[in-house]
Amino acid sequence: MMDLRPAEWVRHAVMHPVEGFEDMRWKKSGSLKIAFFIVFMLFFGQIADDKLYGTQFYIPYDRVFNIVPYIVMSFVIFGAWVVGNWAVCTLLDGEGTMRNICIYSAYALIPYTVQLLLNAFLSHFLIRDEAVFIDVIRFIGIGWTAILLFSAVKAVHQYTFAKTVFAVLFTIGAMLIMLFLLVLFMSLMQQVFGFIFTIWTEISYRIRV
Amino acid sequence: MNKSIRRLIVSALACLLLSGAAGTTASAEPYEVYNYDQWGDAVPSQAGYIPERSVSGRDLGTTAFTEPSDIFLAPDGLFYIADSGNDRIVVCDAELTEKVRIIDTLTMPDGTKTSLSVPQGVFVTEDTLYIADSENSRVLVCGTDGKVIRELTKPESAAYDQNKTFMPKRVIADKAGNVYVVLGNITTGAAMFDPDGNFTGFYGANRVQPTAEIISDHFSGLFISDEKRARRTRNIPSGITSFDIDGDFIFTCSSSSTQTTDTVKKLNAAGKNIFADKEVTFGDYTPMYDTSQNRVLSSAITDIDIAEDGCINCLDQTSGRIFQYDEECGLLFITGGIAKQLGGFTQPAAIESCGEKLYVLDRTKNTVTVFTETEFGKTVHKASSLHNAGLYEEALGPWNDVLRMDGNYYAAYVGVASALLRQEDYRGAMKYAKKADAGRIYNKAFEGWRRQWLRENGGMLILGIAAVIAAAVFLTRQIRKRRRKGESTDDGSQTG
Numbered sequence: 147m148m149d150l151r152p153a154e155w156v157r158h159a160v161m162h163p164v165e166g167f168e169d170m171r172w173k174k175s176g177s178l179k180i181a182f183f184i185v186f187m188l189f190f191g192q193i194a195d196d197k198l199y200g201t202q203f204y205i206p207y208d209r210v211f212n213i214v215p216y217i218v219m220s221f222v223i224f225g226a227w228v229v230g231n232w233a234v235c236t237l238l239d240g241e242g243t244m245r246n247i248c249i250y251s252a253y254a255l256i257p258y259t260v261q262l263l264l265n266a267f268l269s270h271f272l273i274r275d276e277a278v279f280i281d282v283i284r285f286i287g288i289g290w291t292a293i294l295l296f297s298a299v300k301a302v303h304q305y306t307f308a309k310t311v312f313a314v315l316f317t318i319g320a321m322l323i324m325l326f327l328l329v330l331f332m333s334l335m336q337q338v339f340g341f342i343f344t345i346w347t348e349i350s351y352r353i354r355v
Numbered sequence: 356m357n358k359s360i361r362r363l364i365v366s367a368l369a370c371l372l373l374s375g376a377a378g379t380t381a382s383a384e385p386y387e388v389y390n391y392d393q394w395g396d397a398v399p400s401q402a403g404y405i406p407e408r409s410v411s412g413r414d415l416g417t418t419a420f421t422e423p424s425d426i427f428l429a430p431d432g433l434f435y436i437a438d439s440g441n442d443r444i445v446v447c448d449a450e451l452t453e454k455v456r457i458i459d460t461l462t463m464p465d466g467t468k469t470s471l472s473v474p475q476g477v478f479v480t481e482d483t484l485y486i487a488d489s490e491n492s493r494v495l496v497c498g499t500d501g502k503v504i505r506e507l508t509k510p511e512s513a514a515y516d517q518n519k520t521f522m523p524k525r526v527i528a529d530k531a532g533n534v535y536v537v538l539g540n541i542t543t544g545a546a547m548f549d550p551d552g553n554f555t556g557f558y559g560a561n562r563v564q565p566t567a568e569i570i571s572d573h574f575s576g577l578f579i580s581d582e583k584r585a586r587r588t589r590n591i592p593s594g595i596t597s598f599d600i601d602g603d604f605i606f607t608c609s610s611s612s613t614q615t616t617d618t619v620k621k622l623n624a625a626g627k628n629i630f631a632d633k634e635v636t637f638g639d640y641t642p643m644y645d646t647s648q649n650r651v652l653s654s655a656i657t658d659i660d661i662a663e664d665g666c667i668n669c670l671d672q673t674s675g676r677i678f679q680y681d682e683e684c685g686l687l688f689i690t691g692g693i694a695k696q697l698g699g700f701t702q703p704a705a706i707e708s709c710g711e712k713l714y715v716l717d718r719t720k721n722t723v724t725v726f727t728e729t730e731f732g733k734t735v736h737k738a739s740s741l742h743n744a745g746l747y748e749e750a751l752g753p754w755n756d757v758l759r760m761d762g763n764y765y766a767a768y769v770g771v772a773s774a775l776l777r778q779e780d781y782r783g784a785m786k787y788a789k790k791a792d793a794g795r796i797y798n799k800a801f802e803g804w805r806r807q808w809l810r811e812n813g814g815m816l817i818l819g820i821a822a823v824i825a826a827a828v829f830l831t832r833q834i835r836k837r838r839r840k841g842e843s844t845d846d847g848s849q850t851g
Contacts, residue, residue, distance in 0.1 A: 200801075205393075
């Protein structure tokens with residue numbers, strides 16, 4: 147019963163929002179490799195969404211290309227979600243391991259990623275009057291991913307509905323705190339580097355004179 | 356021997372190259388000519404106007420100007436220059452070669468003589484001369500013979516705050532004879548007088564810019580006491596600095612370097628701003644930091660002039676630049692700068708235009724600088740006026756000429772795209788619209804191109820899709836068959 151290969155498990159999980167992840171958990175399935183591939187595709191999807199749209203919809207400023215925002219919008223946010231969820235749910239009696247949280251959450255991102263890429267592709271064939279197709283696809287993609295993500299958290303930790311809602315809210319809070327600390331840390335590092343650099347310059351001038 | 360000859364040749368070539376380079380960089384203008392591209396970045400551009408000469412008071416056969424503040428080209432082709440520091444109006448011929456007459460004393464209706472004191476504005480119609488006689492707190496309405504018909508002084512109406520002095524800076528009159536006066540200390544608009552000289556109210560006040568501070572002030576103002584409210588700084592828009600009239604419309608400008616709303620307005624007879632909904636930044640898009648002066652140059656448009664062809668010339672006093680817009684507020688040229696040389700200004704005060712010439716009056720240099728249109732400028736003007744009249748196809752030739760002369764001129768890409776779209780050359784329109792960042796035109800062109808393509812290749816497309824679907828069905832069936840075979844052997848091995 148349910149002897150599927152990893153790729154087929156992906157389809158099963160995405161196509162069965164309610165039980166898909168429960169089945170996966172029951173069969174101890176899921177592949178980290180596929181999970182990372184999905185996050186990688188999310189990264190490309192974010193870039194496509196911003197830079198590769200059809201000219202009739204949006205002409206991006208292509209004089210400079212900064213990759214950092216796209217890294218933040220894919221890898222950093224996903225990493226913060228996984229770590230935040232793991233940290234919160236460890237305290238809330240969750241049963242999920244970090245590995246499983248990562249795999250299930252990544253699988254849940256598939257509709258969103260597909261939506262990004264599909265819309266970037268479609269935008270080259272549609273005109274502005276037909277933008278409603280793009281909107282509908284985006285709406286479906288985001289909604290589906292939201293449901294899957296919820297169901298993934300519920301399955302991986304074996305929570306009730308209400309507890310999952312709490313867990314998701316706490317996870318978002320944890321993500322914000324983590325990102326805030328990250329920004330704080332980076333600005334601190336910047337100042338420390340500036341301080342060291344100034345001392346270095348000063349000393350090197352003194353030595354030279 | 357051989358080496359030294361080679362060295363000689365190389366050095367000679369280097370000299371030649373260097374002199375050539377120096378020749379190209381040392382153009383006529385003492386400033387960088389630039390324009391804005393589709394993203395609002397400043398890019399080098401061709402000059403639309405080049406400085407031709409500068410005219411001082413001595414050149415006109417009179418004493419030098421002292422702090423002149425206004426220049427006006429009368430319908431009879433004479434220039435009227437308000438030479439404020441010398442308390443006179445200098446009238447000179449259309450070529451700006453010699454003075455025709457000097458107005459410093461006028462005859463009042465009762466026969467007495469009166470002299471001007473720091474006249475700051477002058478306006479002339481066919482038969483009437485209007486002088487904003489600033490220090491005398493009056494506006495003189497005279498005939499061309501120098502006889503004063505009427506004197507407009509501080510209104511005694513309740514609508515005018517009697518604590519405020521009457522300090523006329525600029526004056527214009529419309530066709531009906533209504534007189535509009537810009538007052539130096541009034542922010543509620545220009546004072547309006549009817550043809551009989553009665554004060555009828557204010558016209559064309561600016562709006563307050565809704566900054567975050569003003570919005571928060573408004574909400575905190577709902578809760579504070581009346582005493583406190585009375586002591587608060589009031590949020591007042593900057594007043595009108597100057598204006599010009601073109602047919603039925605009055606164009607105003609405000610030289611506030613902090614305000615960005617209502618810096619340039621086009622007012623109809625009812626005082627409604629027609630440019631209110633346009634998302635145009637007049638002057639430089641971003642304030643520029645000038646290292647040589649150690650200050651931030653944010654545009655302050657001090658005078659405005661409407662050319663006969665509808666172009667709007669805005670004079671920015673901080674950067675000394677003239678921003679010329681077409682009638683739809685599309686930026687055409689940026690000319691001038693702060694410089695000592697010909698073509699640069701120290702403190703530009705007023706601008707006037709006539710045909711292909713621009714005249715800029717400088718308050719500190721005490722000169723009038725004459726700019727003349729270049730070949731490039733002529734082509735752009737021709738193209739843009741055809742374009743704005745809706746004659747896109749007629750404008751195609753001039754726009755292509757513009758692009759040949761300056762590939763950075765982005766309005767030309769819009770023009771070419773519009774023309775090609777009308778000619779149903781959809782591929783070309785798409786190409787140019789993409790370069791112009793004109794998404795709306797691109798969308799139209801793409802729609803046309805897609806329709807054309809489908810009409811020609813619709814059958815092939817349907818065949819192709821059918822073939823792809825058939826191949827997909829076949830392949831999946833094959834794969835399933837193979838897999839089932841594999842599973843059955845797997846099962847067999849397990850059971851066996």
